[in-house]
Amino acid sequence: MAAKLLAFVAAAALLLMGAAVESHNITDILNGYPEYSVYNNYLTQTKVADEINSRETVTCLVLSNGVMSGLAAKRPLAAIKAVLRLLTLLDYYDAKKLHDISDGSVLTTTLLQTTGNAAGNLGFVNITDLKGGKVGFGSTAPGSKLDSVYTKSVKLFPYSIAVLEIDHPILFDGLLDAPTKAANLTALLEKAGCKTFAALIASSGVLKIYQSAMDKGLTVFAPNDEAFKADGVPDLSTLSNAEVVTLLQYHAVPRYVPKASLLASTGPISTLASSGAGKYDLTVKTKGDEVTLATGLDISRVANTVIDDTPFCILTVDNILLPTELFGTAPAPAPGLAPDASPSPAPTTESPAPAPKKAKAPAPERALSPPAPPTESPADSPDDGKPADSKSVKAGAAGKPLSIWGFVAAAVAVGSMLLAS
Ligand SMILES: *[C@@H]1O[C@H](CO)[C@@H](O)[C@H](O)[C@H]1NC(C)=O
Ligand SMILES: *[C@@H]1O[C@H](CO)[C@@H](O)[C@H](O)[C@H]1NC(C)=O
Ligand SMILES: *[C@@H]1O[C@H](CO)[C@@H](O)[C@H](O)[C@H]1NC(C)=O
Secondary structure: OHHHHHHHHHHHHHHHHHHHHOOOOHHHHHHOOHHHHHHHHHHHHHOHHHHHHOOOOEEEEEOOHHHHHHHHOOOOHHHHHHHHHHOEEOOOOOHHHHHOOHHHEEEEEEHHHHOOOOOOOOOEEEEEEOHHHOEEEEEOOOOOOOOEEEEEEEEEEOOOEEEEEEOOOOOOOOOOOOOOOOOOHHHHHHHOOOHHHHHHHHHHOHHHHHHHHHHHOEEEEEEOHHHHHOOOOOOHHHOOHHHHHHHHHOOEEOOOOOHHHHHOOOEEEEOOOOOOOOOOEEEEEEEOOEEEEEOOOOEEEEEEEEEEEOOEEEEEEOOOOOOHHHHOOOOOOOOOOHHHOOOOOOOOOOOOOOHHHHOOOOOOOOOOOOOOOOOOOHHHOOOOOOOOOHHHHHHOOOOHHHHHHHHHHHHHHHHHHHHHO
16 A cells, blocks of 8 residues: 555656656747747847746746847847846736736846846846836836836746737846956956866967857856866876867867756767867756766766856866866777877967876876766766767766656556556
């Protein structure tokens, strides 16, 4: 009896999991409405679409093409991203709910508030039932007018996603001020606890490679200082300049993929070091809100966002990303770097890796003496470093597949019991 009850609970949990996974796709929804194609396009470019899709309950306040084009003209993507986040309410509002607001006015939170960029409560939106059946939206900044007016309901998926049109963007002073383009990457990295990495990219010349890629879309995975001191880190001072450059290029992706987008994209991604199919790829794995990057040799958690200046962002990682192409899979000499052996774009005269000398790994060979941290199953490290393990990628991190199969087995068991009774 107890077993039957347990199986039933397990089956119910499985159903709930299935329900939570089912989600909306704002890009797909708006594709049906060409009058919002400009808005839709910016949702994709800024990756706010991924943030919207990751929310279970959301209201998108959309702007028609003319209004959106006027707003976006000559503005940096980072500013447009802020506006789009403010226009994404983290609650479900249809016309009835708008007109039924108790006391006629309510504050609702938005994506801008949850991303942490908004000062104070500026990431909230004031919704007020105005005279004459109109509903106005406005900023919470003192002195703001409720001059964004609800015009119509575009598409509703009750209690999941509502798409409403408003006539005017919600703005406040400072919302459109993008982070200064002249951000000093070295200073940002140092402040975020990535001094060693900052020194390496500066001394190797890779900083210039990053800077020239920033405008077209770039995501940098910066290991923190602890990562360079961790047990088993190979002695980077034994690498040639060209190898250091390749290693640092491996820590960047020539696309804008902030954390919300990584969460929506399991599978292999190519890096700045990638030259051919599958070479120097990283494999993205997700589990709940966690993103990890697998190199084939080790696995690293994506920790914090240092800067998100669309289309450029820096995320910190807990471990150095060690490509199998450079460090091999067994304690054998690393393969030659034939295609990358040409002089690095900005060769240095002094040793490119001063700090890692603190690293404990004494062996000059370029292999991990102890295996990578044992938190993940070794089965996650295919020998060739290629994403051959797409099944385990889908299933999430190690350990998860087992519990899912447990649920499936329980569901099958309860099903047969119900049939039998
Ligand atoms: C959402 O829909 C768009 C357009 O149909 C598609 O390109 C995109 O891959 C979808 N996103 C997800 C996460 O499924
Ligand atoms: C919304 O704004 C109006 C007009 O400024 C104000 O009277 C009202 O108190 C605000 N509502 C909330 C919940 O702050
Ligand atoms: C950037 O910051 C670093 C360290 O904080 C400093 O040494 C460097 O001069 C700065 N670069 C520029 C261009 O300001």
